[in-house]
Amino acid sequence: MTSSDSAQECYVHITLPGETEFVTAGKFALATNRQGIPTGRFVYGRSYLRRENAVPINPLERKLSSRTYATTMLAGVFGALRDASPDYWGRRVIEKYTGKAQLGEIDYLLYSPDDRAGALGFGLNREPPAPRRKFNRTLDLERLQKLADAIIADEDLPEGPDAEQVQKLMLDGTSMGGARPKAVVEDDAGLWIAKFNRPDDKWNHARVERAMLVLARECSLQTSESKVTAIGGRDVLLVKRFDRQQTEKGYRRARMVSALTLLRAEDAHRDRNKWSYVLLVEELRRISSQPRTDAPELFRRMCFNALISNTDDHPRNHAVIAMDKEWKLSPAYDLIPSIPVRIERRDLALICGDMGRYAHVGNLLSQSARFLVDADETKKTVNEMEQTVRNKWYDIARREGVTEKDCGKIASAFAYPGFRLAITG
Ligand SMILES: Nc1ncnc2c1ncn2[C@@H]1O[C@H](COP(=O)(O)OP(=O)(O)OP(=O)(O)O)[C@@H](O)[C@H]1O
Numbered sequence: 370m371t372s373s374d375s376a377q378e379c380y381v382h383i384t385l386p387g388e389t390e391f392v393t394a395g396k397f398a399l400a401t402n403r404q405g406i407p408t409g410r411f412v413y414g415r416s417y418l419r420r421e422n423a424v425p426i427n428p429l430e431r432k433l434s435s436r437t438y439a440t441t442m443l444a445g446v447f448g449a450l451r452d453a454s455p456d457y458w459g460r461r462v463i464e465k466y467t468g469k470a471q472l473g474e475i476d477y478l479l480y481s482p483d484d485r486a487g488a489l490g491f492g493l494n495r496e497p498p499a500p501r502r503k504f505n506r507t508l509d510l511e512r513l514q515k516l517a518d519a520i521i522a523d524e525d526l527p528e529g530p531d532a533e534q535v536q537k538l539m540l541d542g543t544s545m546g547g548a549r550p551k552a553v554v555e556d557d558a559g560l561w562i563a564k565f566n567r568p569d570d571k572w573n574h575a576r577v578e579r580a581m582l583v584l585a586r587e588c589s590l591q592t593s594e595s596k597v598t599a600i601g602g603r604d605v606l607l608v609k610r611f612d613r614q615q616t617e618k619g620y621r622r623a624r625m626v627s628a629l630t631l632l633r634a635e636d637a638h639r640d641r642n643k644w645s646y647v648l649l650v651e652e653l654r655r656i657s658s659q660p661r662t663d664a665p666e667l668f669r670r671m672c673f674n675a676l677i678s679n680t681d682d683h684p685r686n687h688a689v690i691a692m693d694k695e696w697k698l699s700p701a702y703d704l705i706p707s708i709p710v711r712i713e714r715r716d717l718a719l720i721c722g723d724m725g726r727y728a729h730v731g732n733l734l735s736q737s738a739r740f741l742v743d744a745d746e747t748k749k750t751v752n753e754m755e756q757t758v759r760n761k762w763y764d765i766a767r768r769e770g771v772t773e774k775d776c777g778k779i780a781s782a783f784a785y786p787g788f789r790l791a792i793t794g
């Protein structure tokens with residue numbers, strides 16, 4: 370989808386384990402082949418390959434290689450690079466900023482400022498830029514929220530003497546993925562993702578997502594620190610970034626790739642046969658430095674998603690990270706209940722067992738051995754989690770400030786009847 374004035378290549382920079390500054394890792398180029406199919410090429414720089422502490426960008430690469438990698442998947446953008454690129458929300462912001470309806474894939478990489486998920490950066494110059502020292506502060510949240518509202522409503526952005534500053538403020542945070550309005554802000558504790566409520570939300574998302582993060586911990590899932598703060602009379606969810614570590618010298622960054630990349634899958638519907646917890650755990654066991662911790666954790670997440678009807682658990686809502694050399698499963702994020710009308714069957718976004726995507730206890734247990742969990746133990750774990758979700762969701766939600774009315778709206782998400790439906794025939 371690149372037009373003639375779109376950038377066709379860029380340098381890929383990386384912050385190596387233990388460091389806080391970028392080095393140049395390689396070069397990425399995008400071209401259209403003779404059949405008109407976008408094709409991406411990536412090659413590591415020779416100087417990068419000579420570095421003693423150089424690491425592969427993608428955990429699926431066992432070791433570094435000087436070969437030219439090529440792909441036609443994901444419109445030619447390698448999964449590990451695409452994971453550092455904006456999604457629906459960030460693209461909307463960039464399009465609004467540039468006044469263009471659509472940009473080339475490399476333009477999206479270049480426009481989004483350097484607070485993206487993971488350890489990569491992108492630039493037109495071989496030399497990486499100096500690391501950023503200044504981020505939006507939590508004090509800026511009110512202005513950021515107003516800008517997000519204007520973008521959602523497709524209104525004109527502010528003009529006047531400080532328009533440029535306002536627009537820069539807005540561009541920050543665009544490179545974080547996802548569809549919901551968000552920004553990245555810093556306080557003395559470090560960097561946070563701020564997730565805003567949309568004026569057209571059916572319930573208070575910030576408070577409900579916060580409640581799910583608390584409920585998830587009750588179910589022994591690993592999650593980031595989070596809190597809700599009221600800005601201009603509206604709630605905003607702040608989730609601590611797990612891919613950044615504050616040091617005296619600046620931020621260390623974890624490499625990060627999504628499950629979509631690990632599954633070598635496309636976003637598109639036709640690739641949904643690869644969207645699978647069962648396949649994902651196979652990859653996770655191969656690449657994780659702690660498979661005996663991560664595989665059972667992934668099993669618990671799958672069960673938790675089934676029990677809160679989180680049917681938006683798509684492959685970009687799972688990730689692996691590497692703050693040092695070794696990879697592991699990231700903390701859980703984007704845990705959102707949904708309220709499908711059907712009560713006898715709900716489907717997760719990923720296949721979870723022999724009955725496909727069905728959020729059913731029998732289905733979850735059908736492939737549990739692959740998650741390195743003992744069959745008897747597992748039954749107990751699922752039963753306990755079911756009880757916890759059933760008995761605690763409401764109290765936690767109320768404690769976290771979800772209104773009685775909103776609790777009424779989301780109640781049918783939890784431990785829905787189909788989870789235990791007797792299956793005959
Ligand atoms: N705590 C975190 N630390 C670092 N990166 C995170 C964290 N939480 C989320 N991310 C990254 O930011 C992206 C967007 O976050 P999230 O999934 O919460 O947003 P969303 O807009 O609700 O997504 P969706 O479009 O799936 O609804 C994720 O896909 C992930 O790459």
Ligand SMILES: [Mg+2]
Pocket residue numbers: 546547548685686703
């Ligand atoms: Mg998401």
